[in-house]
Amino acid sequence: MEDINLDKYKSAWKAEQSFDEEKLSRERIMAFMGSASKSISGLFRRSLIMDIVMKSLLAFSSGGLLLLYSDQGRLLPVIATTVLLVIICIVLQVRTCGRIPGAKDSGQNTRALLHSYVDFYSRSFVPSLITASLTGPLVLVFGSLYYFFFKYGTVPPLQLADHLVFGTFILVSFLLSAFVQVKNFNFHIGQLKESLSEIEQDTLTDSRLRFYRKVKNRNMIIYSIILITGLLLLILFLI
Amino acid sequence: MPQDNRNTRDEFLDGLEKHQGILHKICFVYSGDHLEKEDLCQEIILQLWKSYPSFKHESAFSTWMYRVALNTALSLTRKPGLPVRRDVIPDHPVYIESSMDRNEEIRTLYRAISQLNKVEKAIILLWLEDKPYEEIADTMGMSVKTISVRLVRIKAKLKELIRKYQ
Numbered sequence: 001m002e003d004i005n006l007d008k009y010k011s012a013w014k015a016e017q018s019f020d021e022e023k024l025s026r027e028r029i030m031a032f033m034g035s036a037s038k039s040i041s042g043l044f045r046r047s048l049i050m051d052i053v054m055k056s057l058l059a060f061s062s063g064g065l066l067l068l069y070s071d072q073g074r075l076l077p078v079i080a081t082t083v084l085l086v087i088i089c090i091v092l093q094v095r096t097c098g099r100i101p102g103a104k105d106s107g108q109n110t111r112a113l114l115h116s117y118v119d120f121y122s123r124s125f126v127p128s129l130i131t132a133s134l135t136g137p138l139v140l141v142f143g144s145l146y147y148f149f150f151k152y153g154t155v156p157p158l159q160l161a162d163h164l165v166f167g168t169f170i171l172v173s174f175l176l177s178a179f180v181q182v183k184n185f186n187f188h189i190g191q192l193k194e195s196l197s198e199i200e201q202d203t204l205t206d207s208r209l210r211f212y213r214k215v216k217n218r219n220m221i222i223y224s225i226i227l228i229t230g231l232l233l234l235i236l237f238l239i
Numbered sequence: 240m241p242q243d244n245r246n247t248r249d250e251f252l253d254g255l256e257k258h259q260g261i262l263h264k265i266c267f268v269y270s271g272d273h274l275e276k277e278d279l280c281q282e283i284i285l286q287l288w289k290s291y292p293s294f295k296h297e298s299a300f301s302t303w304m305y306r307v308a309l310n311t312a313l314s315l316t317r318k319p320g321l322p323v324r325r326d327v328i329p330d331h332p333v334y335i336e337s338s339m340d341r342n343e344e345i346r347t348l349y350r351a352i353s354q355l356n357k358v359e360k361a362i363i364l365l366w367l368e369d370k371p372y373e374e375i376a377d378t379m380g381m382s383v384k385t386i387s388v389r390l391v392r393i394k395a396k397l398k399e400l401i402r403k404y405q
Contacts, residue, residue: 004398004405012344013367019267020260024280026252032284039282040316106290106307110361111380113310188316195313198358199381 040117040188041102044125047181048097051132055090058138062086065142068149075155079145085229086138089131096128114196121189122215127222129181134230136173174230251291254300255284261304264368268352268360269312279312286311305368306378309361351400359393366390 024032036042062083069075101116108116144166148155158166255262262283270276287307294303352360358379365375372390376383 004401006394006398006401009344009348009401010367010369012342013348014369016342016345019263022263023256023259024262026256029252029255029284032281033288035281035285037282037285038278038315039286039311040314102289104290104293106286106310107293107303108310109306109378109380110310110313110358113314117314191316192314195357198356199379 041100043188044100045097048093048128051135052090052093054135055086058142059083059086059090061142065145072154082141089134092131093128096124099124111199114192117192118189118196126182126219129185130178130226132181133174133178136177137170137230140170140173251288255287258301258304261301262308265308265312268364279315282315283308283311309378313357313361347401347404350404351397354400355393362389363393363397
């Protein structure tokens, strides 16, 4: 069998002139410098900004609700609690946005950069996606409150069937949004994990595996708290 | 635009224009077709520009550029719905397209490298550029010993692939 001399290919690679001859014009480079990023950081940032905008609109519209229901002492605390929840969500999302690994981290070594992405996703981003998934149910609640006021002047007494339909819509909207977002970002982050485990194949330690398990478990507790809080608010609203 | 910003931009553009070859080499190795190449090229330039303020001039512009460009290529993820591993079909026309205007050895090398995973591509690319093991290890965040072991494995794999595509 013929032995392949890799040095021959290395010399050909180094002697290849076409790479240096291929030129991008200054105008084209400048257009690229001002373009939108297609990286995972760009995706994270756009998704968070979109959610912050949506929640800010909700916060503004809540002013109208507080005004409309100002004379209905029974509902005012529920609306105020929901508004507080929206504001807390906005603050959380803004903080997460500031933690996204970005251009400042690009000069690190590859292993450190991939770690920063995977750590960020494990620690901050999945809880943030769950927070984002509350937007749909909140739009539904606010929309219903507006509808009830203009139709009946208050929230009418609801039957068991109404509770079930309303609750199901809220749950489905939350779960669908959470599922789509987590699945989508898991797909992207999975590729980075693949590269990280390729780099760490000789050094991936038990403590690192334990760390990821711990982060995953902690996040599960956070999701559960958010879900239970959401359900409690829903029950409070419906009583 | 303030004078300082214009100077920084011109300094960056001069450095980039001088070392454009690095950009094209990385895009060549990490892209399957012209569309992918364009996207990667755009993303690398964008990331280089955004991280330029953190470039401390402690290393050469080309060394810093290699690191940022490789990191960008390694961390740019595929969108859901695209073929899972297009790089395992090197006979596909889009792979041949990217290397058509190069010589035979480069074409064979390209087809073989396209079968490697992203990390292997980065290591072999740095080796092809004659970077010392210390620099490869520093760029990748691995020990020199690990790099030398990995290079032995990657070279053996590459030889097999070249034999197949010769």
